[in-house]
Amino acid sequence: MMKTVLLISTFIFSLFVGKTYSQTLNWESLNKNQKHILNINAGWEHSFVYELAYGYHLKTKLPIVVEASFSLPSGETVLDDFKTKIGGQLNLYQLNHFRFNAALHGIYRRYENPLVTLQNFGADATAIVGYYKLRWFVAGEFGFDKAIATHFKNSAIYKDVYPNVKDGWYEPATGGNFNYGIQAGYSFRRSDLTLRLGKVITQDFKTKPMVPLYFQLGYNLKLE
Numbered sequence: 001m002m003k004t005v006l007l008i009s010t011f012i013f014s015l016f017v018g019k020t021y022s023q024t025l026n027w028e029s030l031n032k033n034q035k036h037i038l039n040i041n042a043g044w045e046h047s048f049v050y051e052l053a054y055g056y057h058l059k060t061k062l063p064i065v066v067e068a069s070f071s072l073p074s075g076e077t078v079l080d081d082f083k084t085k086i087g088g089q090l091n092l093y094q095l096n097h098f099r100f101n102a103a104l105h106g107i108y109r110r111y112e113n114p115l116v117t118l119q120n121f122g123a124d125a126t127a128i129v130g131y132y133k134l135r136w137f138v139a140g141e142f143g144f145d146k147a148i149a150t151h152f153k154n155s156a157i158y159k160d161v162y163p164n165v166k167d168g169w170y171e172p173a174t175g176g177n178f179n180y181g182i183q184a185g186y187s188f189r190r191s192d193l194t195l196r197l198g199k200v201i202t203q204d205f206k207t208k209p210m211v212p213l214y215f216q217l218g219y220n221l222k223l224e
Contacts, residue, residue, distance in 0.1 A: 022089050022103040023053050023067055024194035024218055028132035029187040030057065030065075034222040037065065041218030043196070046209055047073040063091040067105075083109040085124075099139075101128040107145070115158045119151040122176075128183070138184040141198065146176040176203040179214065192220035 023039045030037075037055035042048070053069035066088040073081050087105030094100075103126040111118045123146055130139020151169050159165060181198015196216040200209055 022087070022105065022126060023055050023065070023069075023220065024183050024185060024192070024196055024216075025055075025065065025089070025220070026132060026137045026185055026187045026192050026194075027063060027091050027099050027101065028097070028137065029134050029192070030063070030222065032057075032059065033224050034190070036223040037067075038221045038223070039069075039218055041194070041216050043214065043216030043218075044211065045073075045214050045216075046200075046211070049073050065089055080112045081110060083107060089126075089128075097131050097133060099130060099132050101130075101139075102126065103128070103143075115155055117153040117155075119153075120147050121149050122147040130183070134187065136184070136186050138182065140180075140182055141196075142178075142180045144176060144178050144203075146203075177201065178203065181214070190222050192218075192222070194218040194220065 023037060024041075025037070035057050037057065039053040039055065040051070041053070042050050049071050050073075051069055051071035053067055055065045055067035058064045058066065066086075068086045069084065071083045085105040085107045087103065089101060089103035092100045092102055103124075105124050107120075107122040107124060109120050109122070111120075124143060126141055126143035128139050128141045130137055132139075149169055151167075153167050154162075154165050178201045179198055180201075181196065183194065183196045185192050185194035187193075194217070196214070196218070198214055200212050200214055202209075
């Protein structure tokens with residue numbers, strides 16, 4: 001019975017762990033005096049998702065943007081499901097117009113359905129290599145999103161079927177996703193229009209999301 005419970009929980013969790021994305025930036029058009037980056041975006045990530053984000057451009061030798069975001073899937077009940085993250089991204093190396101970038105974030109997310117309420121702490125890391133010009137850019141990305149510790153609160157419906165199931169924190173890490181794709185954009189003096197498109201693969205390379213693709217349309221406003 002416990003094996004069945006774990007299999008069901010793992011399936012539910014595979015739907016819960018979606019990739020969380022950093023702000024899409026045109027590093028070439030980001031002026032040193034532009035400290036604040038406001039971002040709004042929408043797209044598909046297991047469901048239709050809206051996100052607000054804020055980035056702060058640090059004055060350091062290597063260009064660094066620290067950032068925080070909050071995202072919600074479309075649905076009838078607000079705040080049933082959401083994700084927050086905090087972290088940053090940096091431009092590690094530049095060769096002419098080619099740039100090599102990296103991003104790292106800590107993540108907290110919540111997911112609820114009639115069977116279980118999940119709360120999770122995780123992390124993600126992304127490598128980005130691209131060609132950046134003042135007015136436009138295109139880049140490839142490869143990332144990994146890992147769920148590190150998850151709290152399960154099972155519903156009465158679930159406990160009626162599996163009375164021995166326990167609520168609480170589950171470790172070790174319960175799941176993760178790889179993603180790979182492209183990002184591109186067109187830049188104005190203070191704004192960026194951005195696009196991200198790619199594919200999601202679970203870490204076991206067996207379980208597939210119902211729609212294994214992701215896309216995101218975004219807008220950045222850069223302020224001094």
